[in-house]
Amino acid sequence: MKTAIIAVTTVTLLCSLAFIAINPAHRATKILAHSYAGVSKVGRKISSSPTGNYAPATVTCPPNTPLIRSINTGLSANETSYLSNRQPVVQSAWRTYLTQAAIPGFNIDNFLSNTTSTGKVGIAFSGGGFRAMLNGASVFNALDSRNQDAVNLGTGGVVQLATYMTGLSGGSFLVGSLAINNFPRVTDLTKTWDLSESVLAPSRANIFENAGYYGRIIRDVNDKEEAGFDTSITDLWARAIGQKLVASSNPTPNSAITYSDIRNTSSFVQGQMPFPIIIALGRSQGQLIIPANSTVYEFNPFEFGSWSPRIRAFTPIQYLGTNLTNGRPTLGNNRCVEGFDNFGFSVGTSSSIFNQGLLQLNQSSSSILGSIIERILTRIGQKDNDIASYPNTFYGYEPGVNPVANDVLLDLVDGGEDNENIPFVPILQKVRGVNTIIAVDSSADTLYNWPNGSSLVQTYQASLDPLSENTIPFPPVPSVETFINLKLNTRMTFFGCPNASNPNSYPNGTYPYPLVIYLPNYPYTMETNSSTFNFRYDDNAVNGFFENGFTQLQNISNIKVCLACGTIQRSSAAKGIPLPSACQACFDEFCWNGERDDRTPPIYNPRVQNPRGQTSGAEHKITISIAVGVLISVCAYFFVMVQ
Ligand SMILES: *[C@@H]1O[C@H](CO)[C@@H](O)[C@H](O)[C@H]1NC(C)=O
Ligand SMILES: *[C@@H]1O[C@H](CO)[C@@H](O)[C@H](O)[C@H]1NC(C)=O
Ligand SMILES: *[C@@H]1O[C@H](CO)[C@@H](O)[C@H](O)[C@H]1NC(C)=O
Ligand SMILES: *[C@@H]1O[C@H](CO)[C@@H](O)[C@H](O)[C@H]1NC(C)=O
Ligand SMILES: *[C@@H]1O[C@H](CO)[C@@H](O)[C@H](O)[C@H]1NC(C)=O
Ligand SMILES: *[C@@H]1O[C@H](CO)[C@@H](O)[C@H](O)[C@H]1NC(C)=O
Ligand SMILES: *[C@@H]1O[C@H](CO)[C@@H](O)[C@H](O)[C@H]1NC(C)=O
Ligand SMILES: *[C@@H]1O[C@H](CO)[C@@H](O)[C@H](O)[C@H]1NC(C)=O
Ligand SMILES: *[C@@H]1O[C@H](CO)[C@@H](O)[C@H](O)[C@H]1NC(C)=O
Ligand SMILES: *[C@@H]1O[C@H](CO)[C@@H](O)[C@H](O)[C@H]1NC(C)=O
Ligand SMILES: *[C@@H]1O[C@H](CO)[C@@H](O)[C@H](O)[C@H]1NC(C)=O
Numbered sequence: 060m061k062t063a064i065i066a067v068t069t070v071t072l073l074c075s076l077a078f079i080a081i082n083p084a085h086r087a088t089k090i091l092a093h094s095y096a097g098v099s100k101v102g103r104k105i106s107s108s109p110t111g112n113y114a115p116a117t118v119t120c121p122p123n124t125p126l127i128r129s130i131n132t133g134l135s136a137n138e139t140s141y142l143s144n145r146q147p148v149v150q151s152a153w154r155t156y157l158t159q160a161a162i163p164g165f166n167i168d169n170f171l172s173n174t175t176s177t178g179k180v181g182i183a184f185s186g187g188g189f190r191a192m193l194n195g196a197s198v199f200n201a202l203d204s205r206n207q208d209a210v211n212l213g214t215g216g217v218v219q220l221a222t223y224m225t226g227l228s229g230g231s232f233l234v235g236s237l238a239i240n241n242f243p244r245v246t247d248l249t250k251t252w253d254l255s256e257s258v259l260a261p262s263r264a265n266i267f268e269n270a271g272y273y274g275r276i277i278r279d280v281n282d283k284e285e286a287g288f289d290t291s292i293t294d295l296w297a298r299a300i301g302q303k304l305v306a307s308s309n310p311t312p313n314s315a316i317t318y319s320d321i322r323n324t325s326s327f328v329q330g331q332m333p334f335p336i337i338i339a340l341g342r343s344q345g346q347l348i349i350p351a352n353s354t355v356y357e358f359n360p361f362e363f364g365s366w367s368p369r370i371r372a373f374t375p376i377q378y379l380g381t382n383l384t385n386g387r388p389t390l391g392n393n394r395c396v397e398g399f400d401n402f403g404f405s406v407g408t409s410s411s412i413f414n415q416g417l418l419q420l421n422q423s424s425s426s427i428l429g430s431i432i433e434r435i436l437t438r439i440g441q442k443d444n445d446i447a448s449y450p451n452t453f454y455g456y457e458p459g460v461n462p463v464a465n466d467v468l469l470d471l472v473d474g475g476e477d478n479e480n481i482p483f484v485p486i487l488q489k490v491r492g493v494n495t496i497i498a499v500d501s502s503a504d505t506l507y508n509w510p511n512g513s514s515l516v517q518t519y520q521a522s523l524d525p526l527s528e529n530t531i532p533f534p535p536v537p538s539v540e541t542f543i544n545l546k547l548n549t550r551m552t553f554f555g556c557p558n559a560s561n562p563n564s565y566p567n568g569t570y571p572y573p574l575v576i577y578l579p580n581y582p583y584t585m586e587t588n589s590s591t592f593n594f595r596y597d598d599n600a601v602n603g604f605f606e607n608g609f610t611q612l613q614n615i616s617n618i619k620v621c622l623a624c625g626t627i628q629r630s631s632a633a634k635g636i637p638l639p640s641a642c643q644a645c646f647d648e649f650c651w652n653g654e655r656d657d658r659t660p661p662i663y664n665p666r667v668q669n670p671r672g673q674t675s676g677a678e679h680k681i682t683i684s685i686a687v688g689v690l691i692s693v694c695a696y697f698f699v700m701v702q
Contacts, residue, residue, distance in 0.1 A: 113401060117394040186231075367530075412591075449470075488531075495574050509580065551622075
């Protein structure tokens, strides 16, 4: 009964939020916002958002206009200087890691002598909601030199030597919160996340507190709306997820924290963290399903933009939100917008799951909600309010090539909607020089929410598509059927290995694509396949994820040597250093060797190998279908009543 009251209250509040997002100017909006927000105004400090709150504002433009940089100039000067700052850190992390791995017969000094040809490692974390955040975190923890268990296992230190980390959707929760919270151990981040409280109803015991929570969210979104910016459902999600991911000890008001604020953390200043990148996808007006050739946009601490051959340009992320025409600010008086790259909004854009939920709901809607849903979706669709709305940085830029040159607004959606659920694209760019990618796959591809290699298949196919113009070189991977039949999705697998039967195919290390070390989500000690839309995990479930991720590596008897061999293969080849036989044994065991079995597999339902932890927090599951379903029906009622 109590649960029901809370649910109804929550849904009503959520509904108000949706209403407000859709009808920001309606007088009901303001009345609602004020009644829920209460009168207390937090003392606001000036920070990276010049208003000290969620609203962006105008500031004097930086001296260097135009504000668009073509990728013809390669990496940004700032990224280059970040990497050179990080280089000594990476170099010493390599030495510590390789010393610990102690590959028999391998000369570490020789390997590290020429730093310019030591390649770069990137770690990519897939989408999949909080499941993906937790599974990604468990792998991160098993590769972190600050975790003594990982050091003892011989795997700790890989996150210290990585040059890049990328995330999309649930993976962006992890990458974003690692970066904005000064690169802590993930086991310390779990206190910030507090997943025992749902992001949808953080104070489940107290409906008045929840009312205040939504009131503040409404007020924040209103701030942005009143400052003259388009808002959408993503802004509501942005404020909720922004509060979830940033430690409350951060002195800047949560609503004012920006993605560029990552630059101010001491770990970033000292080059201690892999360069953090999250991605979202562009969606053209009126188009609901994302094609495989959709444009990938990246948010990094310095810039926002796209490597896509159709865009090929970046803007300083700090001034994202400025109306530009062919790179020139149009506001006049040398005014630019600042504060638009809100941290929660950036991560919320990468994970705009409401859009997915609405799409699924429309497709699966039964007679009960039927036409009401249709009506709401049509309304939202017409206003394009189911996406994140950005002033189009690339307006008037390279018309004829650039597909969005005529769009005043740039519509962005969840980074996983093109089914390339692992954020490879930013670290496949040749200019970034990444030669080894550790890919953590927490996708829910199969009936039971396990990965089947589909993300790799999609990226491989995109790499072959002429539209990609050979900008995203990716190693060959087999079909999803082969992944399942050959159990390539059950444990660490390498793709793009040296070909044992054809060892001279890439002389002098001239591999056209990186080596991919694939780490799929698999039930070693717990069923880590909770729904993407499970918003609550109790401590047992969180600890169960950590144990499962660690066991995945621990279960491999020669993991210490074999993981190290995977990380050095490309650089050794480039330096002409032959790898010892211990590494060849690892490649024999972990490389996909070209074998295929494309027969239709039976239903994939792996059993927990070695049950130890608790079962996942399934009893707390709130599925998005139910949440959105109720939300929409109450909303429908709300719309009918108010208008
Ligand atoms: C971030 O750092 C810049 C320069 O390093 C400084 O001007 C700015 O005040 C800092 N912002 C915050 C919120 O600390
Ligand atoms: C980035 O680099 C440019 C010079 O290329 C410089 O003007 C600008 O201040 C830098 N921005 C940051 C945030 O370091
Ligand atoms: C180091 O490696 C780079 C790139 O492979 C190469 O151009 C350079 O000659 C090497 N330097 C030495 C001292 O071997
Ligand atoms: C995607 O591919 C389709 C068909 O090949 C094409 O019509 C469309 O313009 C492409 N989209 C973009 C953004 O290039
Ligand atoms: C940017 O342009 C849009 C569309 O012309 C306009 O509605 C908006 O007010 C402009 N924003 C600013 C900050 O000038
Ligand atoms: C919802 O689905 C129906 C049928 O599946 C389709 O005709 C309609 O265009 C969809 N509406 C929206 C807003 O996507
Ligand atoms: C594999 O995953 C894709 C994408 O999630 C899905 O469409 C497909 O049905 C799955 N196939 C198998 C055999 O599991
Ligand atoms: C590989 O490197 C060796 C020595 O640096 C050189 O003699 C040889 O021509 C190179 N091979 C190719 C195919 O580049
Ligand atoms: C890995 O798990 C399998 C299945 O439970 C087990 O048979 C094997 O002994 C484990 N290996 C190690 C090294 O723990
Ligand atoms: C290795 O090379 C052989 C001979 O060229 C080729 O048939 C096979 O497909 C290659 N294997 C892989 C995994 O590329
Ligand atoms: C998790 O996977 C197992 C089989 O592997 C399945 O029995 C169970 O229903 C799945 N749970 C969810 C939430 O999909």
